Amino acid sequence: MSEQQFGFHSTAEEVSAGVDLRGKTWLVTGVNSGIGKESARVLALRGARVIGAARTAAKAEETFRELGIEGTPLACELSDLASVRAAVNQVHERGDALDGILANAGIMALPNLAQVHGIELQFFTNHIGHFVLTTGLLERLGAGGRVVVVSSGAHRYAGPLGLELENISGSEDYHPWRMYGRSKLANILFARSLASRFATDGSKRTAFSLHPGVIATNLTRHIEDAAALMAPMKATMKSIEQGAATSVYVATHAGLEGLSGQYFSDCAVAKTLAQGTDDALAEELWRTTERLVAELT
Numbered sequence: 367m368s369e370q371q372f373g374f375h376s377t378a379e380e381v382s383a384g385v386d387l388r389g390k391t392w393l394v395t396g397v398n399s400g401i402g403k404e405s406a407r408v409l410a411l412r413g414a415r416v417i418g419a420a421r422t423a424a425k426a427e428e429t430f431r432e433l434g435i436e437g438t439p440l441a442c443e444l445s446d447l448a449s450v451r452a453a454v455n456q457v458h459e460r461g462d463a464l465d466g467i468l469a470n471a472g473i474m475a476l477p478n479l480a481q482v483h484g485i486e487l488q489f490f491t492n493h494i495g496h497f498v499l500t501t502g503l504l505e506r507l508g509a510g511g512r513v514v515v516v517s518s519g520a521h522r523y524a525g526p527l528g529l530e531l532e533n534i535s536g537s538e539d540y541h542p543w544r545m546y547g548r549s550k551l552a553n554i555l556f557a558r559s560l561a562s563r564f565a566t567d568g569s570k571r572t573a574f575s576l577h578p579g580v581i582a583t584n585l586t587r588h589i590e591d592a593a594a595l596m597a598p599m600k601a602t603m604k605s606i607e608q609g610a611a612t613s614v615y616v617a618t619h620a621g622l623e624g625l626s627g628q629y630f631s632d633c634a635v636a637k638t639l640a641q642g643t644d645d646a647l648a649e650e651l652w653r654t655t656e657r658l659v660a661e662l663t
């Protein structure tokens with residue numbers, strides 16, 4: 367099947383038909399729910415060993431039991447730096463060699479400002495937690511390895527103010543969707559920064575970001591009337607099997623090397639907000655995140 371044949375309706379199983387992942391190891395965050403769970407199921411179906419990260423090891427274990435796969439559970443509460451660092455240490459101590467990291471976990475549209483370590487919670491969970499986890503594990507990611515960051519079309523909700531790096535606490539003029547958008551824009555820029563680092567380290571590693579589509583999952587748990595919000599979108603929504611397709615496609619499809627750093631939707635490269643291709647901003651985000659994390663010891 368050529369890549370042109372994959373699109374909105376494709377499922378994760380369809381886009382990975384014939385792919386052999388035996389001997390490969392993928393770390394998937396948010397493994398216990400929604401599209402992360404389906405992505406893990408299909409990666410395992412294709413032969414990969416899955417390291418499943420969830421807030422607790424018990425949640426990941428339960429998911430593996432439910433899916434009937436033999437994964438390796440990893441406790442990783444992304445909003446708690448100590449937990450993320452412990453997860454990184456655990457992978458190092460086990461000596462796991464990674465072929466890919468699917469940074470999938472996320473939270474959306476918290477109605478009121480919540481902070482952790484003085485940083486707005488969506489930004490911390492969706493971007494900073496994944497930054498610490500991924501950069502902490504880069505030396506375990508082999509040549510040809512991939513990092514896939516699940517962003518969202520909602521990165522556009524960041525609006526004209528964009529990343530607002532000076533308001534990382536979210537304290538000024540908090541808006542649930544704008545802050546979600548900022549965190550998802552950060553996901554896109556993080557993948558770009560990783561891609562440019564990989565391009566010069568001689569490792570042939572790649573990084574991508576993506577929009578999975580609009581899918582009914584637990585992501586809307588913080589929205590008071592989620593059913594009413596989703597109702598007008600019904601015709602353009604994907605099933606969970608379709609929602610995991612772009613993640614699995616980008617994770618497993620051969621021949622994407624020349625597209626490292628790009629943002630995908632419906633299994634194809636897609637356009638982002640102008641800020642999503644701003645490499646200077648991506649670098650500024652990387653440096654700011656590094657500095658913030660270093661201060662949080």
Ligand SMILES: NC(=O)c1ccc[n+]([C@@H]2O[C@H](COP(=O)([O-])OP(=O)(O)OC[C@H]3O[C@@H](n4cnc5c(N)ncnc54)[C@H](OP(=O)(O)O)[C@@H]3O)[C@@H](O)[C@H]2O)c1
Pocket residue numbers: 395396397398399400401402420421425442443444445446470471472473474491516517518519520577578579580581582583584585586
């Ligand atoms: N569904 C959509 O329409 C849609 C659209 C665009 C983008 N996305 C993106 O797709 C990704 C997956 O979302 P989903 O729709 O599958 O939602 P979901 O069913 O709510 O899954 C989200 C996963 O992230 C985990 N998670 C949340 N906060 C965490 C934390 N602090 N530490 C560790 N894990 C945490 C959740 O764990 P718990 O279950 O323990 O909370 C869950 O496993 C997210 O990045 C989201 O932004 C989704």
